[in-house]
Amino acid sequence: MSDGADGMPIAGVRLAAAAAGIRYRDRDDLVLMDCGQRARIAAVFTRNAFCAAPVHVAREHLAAGSPRYLLINAGNANAGTGEAGMRAARASCELAAAQLGVTATDVLPFSTGVIGEDLPLEPFSQALPELTAGLREDGWSRAAQAIMTTDTVPKLVSRSADVDGATIKVTGMAKGAGMICPNMATLLAFIVTDAEVAAGPLQALLEQAVAPSFNSITVDGDTSTNDACVLVASGTGVAVVGDDAHGEAGKVLRRLVDEVCMALASDLIRDAEGATKLVTIAVADAASADEARQVAYTVAHSPLVKTALFASDPNWGRILVAVGRAGVDELSIDAVEIWLDDVCIVRAGGRDPAYTESAGQRVMARAEITVRILLGRGDACARVLTCDLSYDYVRINAEYRS
Amino acid sequence: MSDGADGMPIAGVRLAAAAAGIRYRDRDDLVLMDCGQRARIAAVFTRNAFCAAPVHVAREHLAAGSPRYLLINAGNANAGTGEAGMRAARASCELAAAQLGVTATDVLPFSTGVIGEDLPLEPFSQALPELTAGLREDGWSRAAQAIMTTDTVPKLVSRSADVDGATIKVTGMAKGAGMICPNMATLLAFIVTDAEVAAGPLQALLEQAVAPSFNSITVDGDTSTNDACVLVASGTGVAVVGDDAHGEAGKVLRRLVDEVCMALASDLIRDAEGATKLVTIAVADAASADEARQVAYTVAHSPLVKTALFASDPNWGRILVAVGRAGVDELSIDAVEIWLDDVCIVRAGGRDPAYTESAGQRVMARAEITVRILLGRGDACARVLTCDLSYDYVRINAEYRS
Numbered sequence: 001m002s003d004g005a006d007g008m009p010i011a012g013v014r015l016a017a018a019a020a021g022i023r024y025r026d027r028d029d030l031v032l033m034d035c036g037q038r039a040r041i042a043a044v045f046t047r048n049a050f051c052a053a054p055v056h057v058a059r060e061h062l063a064a065g066s067p068r069y070l071l072i073n074a075g076n077a078n079a080g081t082g083e084a085g086m087r088a089a090r091a092s093c094e095l096a097a098a099q100l101g102v103t104a105t106d107v108l109p110f111s112t113g114v115i116g117e118d119l120p121l122e123p124f125s126q127a128l129p130e131l132t133a134g135l136r137e138d139g140w141s142r143a144a145q146a147i148m149t150t151d152t153v154p155k156l157v158s159r160s161a162d163v164d165g166a167t168i169k170v171t172g173m174a175k176g177a178g179m180i181c182p183n184m185a186t187l188l189a190f191i192v193t194d195a196e197v198a199a200g201p202l203q204a205l206l207e208q209a210v211a212p213s214f215n216s217i218t219v220d221g222d223t224s225t226n227d228a229c230v231l232v233a234s235g236t237g238v239a240v241v242g243d244d245a246h247g248e249a250g251k252v253l254r255r256l257v258d259e260v261c262m263a264l265a266s267d268l269i270r271d272a273e274g275a276t277k278l279v280t281i282a283v284a285d286a287a288s289a290d291e292a293r294q295v296a297y298t299v300a301h302s303p304l305v306k307t308a309l310f311a312s313d314p315n316w317g318r319i320l321v322a323v324g325r326a327g328v329d330e331l332s333i334d335a336v337e338i339w340l341d342d343v344c345i346v347r348a349g350g351r352d353p354a355y356t357e358s359a360g361q362r363v364m365a366r367a368e369i370t371v372r373i374l375l376g377r378g379d380a381c382a383r384v385l386t387c388d389l390s391y392d393y394v395r396i397n398a399e400y401r402s
Numbered sequence: 403m404s405d406g407a408d409g410m411p412i413a414g415v416r417l418a419a420a421a422a423g424i425r426y427r428d429r430d431d432l433v434l435m436d437c438g439q440r441a442r443i444a445a446v447f448t449r450n451a452f453c454a455a456p457v458h459v460a461r462e463h464l465a466a467g468s469p470r471y472l473l474i475n476a477g478n479a480n481a482g483t484g485e486a487g488m489r490a491a492r493a494s495c496e497l498a499a500a501q502l503g504v505t506a507t508d509v510l511p512f513s514t515g516v517i518g519e520d521l522p523l524e525p526f527s528q529a530l531p532e533l534t535a536g537l538r539e540d541g542w543s544r545a546a547q548a549i550m551t552t553d554t555v556p557k558l559v560s561r562s563a564d565v566d567g568a569t570i571k572v573t574g575m576a577k578g579a580g581m582i583c584p585n586m587a588t589l590l591a592f593i594v595t596d597a598e599v600a601a602g603p604l605q606a607l608l609e610q611a612v613a614p615s616f617n618s619i620t621v622d623g624d625t626s627t628n629d630a631c632v633l634v635a636s637g638t639g640v641a642v643v644g645d646d647a648h649g650e651a652g653k654v655l656r657r658l659v660d661e662v663c664m665a666l667a668s669d670l671i672r673d674a675e676g677a678t679k680l681v682t683i684a685v686a687d688a689a690s691a692d693e694a695r696q697v698a699y700t701v702a703h704s705p706l707v708k709t710a711l712f713a714s715d716p717n718w719g720r721i722l723v724a725v726g727r728a729g730v731d732e733l734s735i736d737a738v739e740i741w742l743d744d745v746c747i748v749r750a751g752g753r754d755p756a757y758t759e760s761a762g763q764r765v766m767a768r769a770e771i772t773v774r775i776l777l778g779r780g781d782a783c784a785r786v787l788t789c790d791l792s793y794d795y796v797r798i799n800a801e802y803r804s
Binding site (some may be wrong): 047048049050051077079080081083084085105114115116178214221222225301302303304308309310311313315317318320321322323324325328331333341346348350351373386389390391393395397398399 | 518717
């Protein structure tokens, strides 16, 4: 079951958003989420060596105990800010903790926005009373709006399913439209279930869901300093504990979390900076999964492939060029096939004899396209979601200070 | 000594260009070069697995004997064309050989232009008599024009120096504005000296000259299927043979060839598709040369860095993001420094306390910028030349069928 755009509430989980003025004026830019007393929280973070101060602090607080609150700002990344940035990230948690009557390690900080500017604390002091008073279970829609930066639409997805006479619910929100090539997780994504899951299985559930979704999308190959993906089990619903993670409820929960992650990841690419097309690069018959991913990402990152997609030009030579430079050892080009949806364009190292420009043109005009690349070397495969490269990508990134 | 834009003639080397109508109308698109009876030719080619038919045939003919003629077309890449493409490449050499009264293996074919379309032979038959009759030593300027595709200006560079009472001359031409991230050589470059050099030392000279020049530039990370760089020693001038490759004449020749390659490589980037800035990414204090190149290319390929450069925005956070995701093991961010020309922007993992936005802005407004990245891990370094990413790059590649 899938519900509307407002985000299905999760019992015991409350959210609030406020216009704190961290960077933007007249729009919400700060979110507080209370995951509830019984919550377990799993998280994965960016592998960028320059990871942001809030990423360090969130890791510390996760290690220190059982955090309950998430504090998310969308104005300032607090990255590249050195020791001052670490102090500011900790102080923001302390301000929230004081307001909520808990300790600072109960709060996980998340930031997205401009890099290299000091995070001001005044907006936190100002907004926290309003945020604390405003926490509500139906706060998802406003929160998903508040965490946006260059996003043009909020990304909010819910799924639910019945199992053993009860219902498992999963609601997730994400943001991010550029600087997207997650390596462990994507910009910011928060997925919440009402199921009761122990910490270990919850982390495994998240890591498995992230691999084919947030970790298989790319806009521009730039892995952010602030990527974080969080999975919260509020513990107010069906118990999925211990071995039951492999039982019926565990299977259903896994399917729901996978679906929510895939849907959010697709929504991120649909709304990628300047994107006009959603493109799946599906590589099969590779010698290894690494090789398949390497080819898929090389094609997905090629500016020439991306501009041809923007132009709806069946310029398949550029796909072939990217496959050829992907660094696959001893690639036999005679064994390679390339397809645009159901149209075979390359076979035996050259253009398929049956290929026609009009057939290629018909596929390229579509808003969603799958480029299938068969390497003829083995059984491994990989799938990467990406988008085209348009004038608007240049405009947005020439104008916006990330 | 450096001369004007017309290309200093090399004794015994004659060139002709003609409008063969391979793709373009009313402009030259086919070049014939006669390197002379005593010439030695060294070449390096693309490492793209899908290398074009003329690359295969040129390799065969170099292995088979001592080629003397170069046949270069700028309308059709003859890549991704399978067996038919191989036959067409061989046939083009046969047509030239018949006209010139030599054998086909005396001719090396080079192609650049649209990928995946069959190479027509009729234009060769038509134009070869005119080309053969038109060969002349001062044909460089017209030839450099004729090999252009999306280039907006021809790239033609000469250098000469006196040694032991004689003069060594080197003239080179190149073309290429996009699909440029050479891996062994760049799109098409032809460098000719009048010195007499044996085959082995000539190939070594070329490979050494190509590494810091054509193999250290990138426009968009896309390695072409047709890259080729050729060094011709016409043997009409100073003898630089055997051990003398390490003597005075050998040193002078090496310096001249290096200078011509570096100048041509810079010219290619200056005229890169949509480029408004010439940017040097200089990485130093790396643990290894590979690591230094990896960081330099990651920064040079980042669409976010490139759009910030286009906007003249000192958005140094994006440089830091790219360094952080370059895959350097255990990078200590506290040891990293980043400079824009003479302005230090990052030190000890954060913004340099002395950095000001106006100082950064002053550098970013320049047409030529060096981004220096010190990793603090060792003694290795690397230098890559690149350009910014502008609206025009998208326009050119959305409109042009490569």
